[in-house]
Amino acid sequence: MAAAITPAGTAATSTASASDIPSVDRVLNLADIKPLLALYGRTQLTAALRKHLDKLRADALAGKLIPADVDDSQLIAILEKQLTAASRLHLRALFNLTGTVLHTNLGRALLPDEAVQAVVSALTSPANLEFDLETGGRGDRDSLVEDVLCELTGAEAATVVNNNAAAVLLMLNALAQRKEVIVSRGELVEIGGAFRIPDIMQRAGAKLVEIGTTNRTHPADYANAITPRSAMLMKVHCSNYAISGFTRSVEVSTLAELARPHGLPVTVDLGSGTLVDLTQWGLPGETTVRETMRQGADLVTFSGDKLLGGPQAGLIVGRADLIRRIKKNPLKRALRVGKLTLAALEPVLRLYLAPEFLAERLTTLRLLTRSQPAIKAQAERLLPTLQNALGTHYTVSAEAMFSQIGSGALPVDQLPSHGLVVRAGNAANGGKRHGRALDKLEKALRQLPRPVIGRIASDALWLDCRCLEQQDEALFSTQLQGLSI
Numbered sequence: 001m002a003a004a005i006t007p008a009g010t011a012a013t014s015t016a017s018a019s020d021i022p023s024v025d026r027v028l029n030l031a032d033i034k035p036l037l038a039l040y041g042r043t044q045l046t047a048a049l050r051k052h053l054d055k056l057r058a059d060a061l062a063g064k065l066i067p068a069d070v071d072d073s074q075l076i077a078i079l080e081k082q083l084t085a086a087s088r089l090h091l092r093a094l095f096n097l098t099g100t101v102l103h104t105n106l107g108r109a110l111l112p113d114e115a116v117q118a119v120v121s122a123l124t125s126p127a128n129l130e131f132d133l134e135t136g137g138r139g140d141r142d143s144l145v146e147d148v149l150c151e152l153t154g155a156e157a158a159t160v161v162n163n164n165a166a167a168v169l170l171m172l173n174a175l176a177q178r179k180e181v182i183v184s185r186g187e188l189v190e191i192g193g194a195f196r197i198p199d200i201m202q203r204a205g206a207k208l209v210e211i212g213t214t215n216r217t218h219p220a221d222y223a224n225a226i227t228p229r230s231a232m233l234m235k236v237h238c239s240n241y242a243i244s245g246f247t248r249s250v251e252v253s254t255l256a257e258l259a260r261p262h263g264l265p266v267t268v269d270l271g272s273g274t275l276v277d278l279t280q281w282g283l284p285g286e287t288t289v290r291e292t293m294r295q296g297a298d299l300v301t302f303s304g305d306k307l308l309g310g311p312q313a314g315l316i317v318g319r320a321d322l323i324r325r326i327k328k329n330p331l332k333r334a335l336r337v338g339k340l341t342l343a344a345l346e347p348v349l350r351l352y353l354a355p356e357f358l359a360e361r362l363t364t365l366r367l368l369t370r371s372q373p374a375i376k377a378q379a380e381r382l383l384p385t386l387q388n389a390l391g392t393h394y395t396v397s398a399e400a401m402f403s404q405i406g407s408g409a410l411p412v413d414q415l416p417s418h419g420l421v422v423r424a425g426n427a428a429n430g431g432k433r434h435g436r437a438l439d440k441l442e443k444a445l446r447q448l449p450r451p452v453i454g455r456i457a458s459d460a461l462w463l464d465c466r467c468l469e470q471q472d473e474a475l476f477s478t479q480l481q482g483l484s485i
């Protein structure tokens with residue numbers, strides 16, 4: 001039936017029947033379907049079409065089919081919408097306005113352009129991943145970054161695995177299987193979700209020897225725990241918590257003195273592992289990998305994608321003989337990194353060779369050092385756009401707030417920032433309605449083409465502008481204009 005144009009107002013009352021539903025072939029032969037065919041191919045398009053026609057037949061049986069449902073252009077529009085939605089990748093770019101710069105759930109460090117270009121090149125051309133260009137023989141993938149890691153940390157040797165959890169596991173398994181590892185009770189930490197020092201220790205086949213108390217551990221506690229079964233003294237950075245008050249922990253240099261007469265290595269899981277003194281940019285101080293090595297650590301493990309600002313990776317640096325043992329362990333093969341990681345890691349590490357440009361070129365550091373006045377000016381520029389988009393049901397203001405570094409780095413330190421704060425309705429509204437309105441807004445922001453992620457606290461939605469860089473501001477603003485709430 002040529003249902004033609006149904007006059008407005010009558011569409012809801014007139015129904016169509018199953019016989020009005022076109023065949024698959026007829027739709028596939030429509031001239032206007034060609035662009036969809038070219039984009040998605042016949043297989044996907046036919047499957048989507050069959051599914052939709054099935055739904056229309058069910059609607060017809062239920063007496064719910066209306067003529068517009070079987071209109072050719074309407075059918076094509078629906079197919080296009082479905083296929084567009086279905087072909088959108090699950091992993092998507094978004095705006096991180098949570099105020100946490102290194103947000104583990106949002107992918108941690110953002111890579112600088114140099115690293116992105118190197119990854120593209122390594123992905124699209126063959127590369128000397130394990131090929132020695134000097135000798136023409138087989139190479140070692142670790143050697144691609146070992147020199148620069150040693151230069152930056154003062155270590156003799158280095159190796160790379162998938163993440164820092166893997167680095168700790170590998171180190172323990174290679175050096176302490178069926179032996180004892182002495183760790184202070186104050187450092188038996190859990191790092192986000194599944195990484196707990198006692199569990200990793202057990203999986204690595206090492207026996208944990210806990211010493212001291214939660215708040216205080218003394219040199220004698222370590223000394224008294226050393227036995228012929230000891231494999232190492234280990235320190236773990238309390239990344240995501242801080243103990244204050246009546247506390248005592250033992251320095252790496254003291255541990256090194258205690259361990260040396262017994263020939264035991266001192267290992268340090270530094271977690272974030274900074275390579276430069278961050279206080280030069282007004283950021284909180286954090287012992288660097290080089291300082292830890294100089295204090296006498298034999299091995300240091302740290303993450304690639306925390307404060308270092310690179311790709312996900314676990315780095316182990318230190319004494320050459322210990323690194324050699326680690327590299328011979330079969331787990332090293334199971335935990336090794338791919339070429340994407342190495343391609344991204346090398347240029348990031350090289351940025352540290354020119355520290356004077358670091359705050360500009362290393363994305364993580366650039367975000368951490370953004371000035372509050374610049375962030376404030378940006379929040380104020382965006383305020384009218386957001387207020388307009390939200391109408392009178394919400395009140396938007398630009399306010400000072402605090403960002404955090406994230407990923408367990410320096411948990412108690414906060415960075416002065418600025419952003420947009422959205423509160424629901426006006427004072428007459430009840431608290432419950434406020435909560436619902438904020439949840440609704442938070443969801444609408446999450447469903448934008450490039451989702452916007454903020455955080456709800458104290459009856460408001462907080463959008464910290466620290467991680468909204470200049471080049472993304474226009475897109476962010478345009479999206480807000482299209483916000484439907």
Ligand SMILES: *Cc1c(COP(=O)(O)O)cnc(C)c1O
Nearest residue numbers: 163164165191237239271303408
């Ligand atoms: C973050 C962290 C880890 C885990 O590192 P990943 O790179 O996330 O695997 C281990 N130890 C410490 C002290 C950490 O801070």
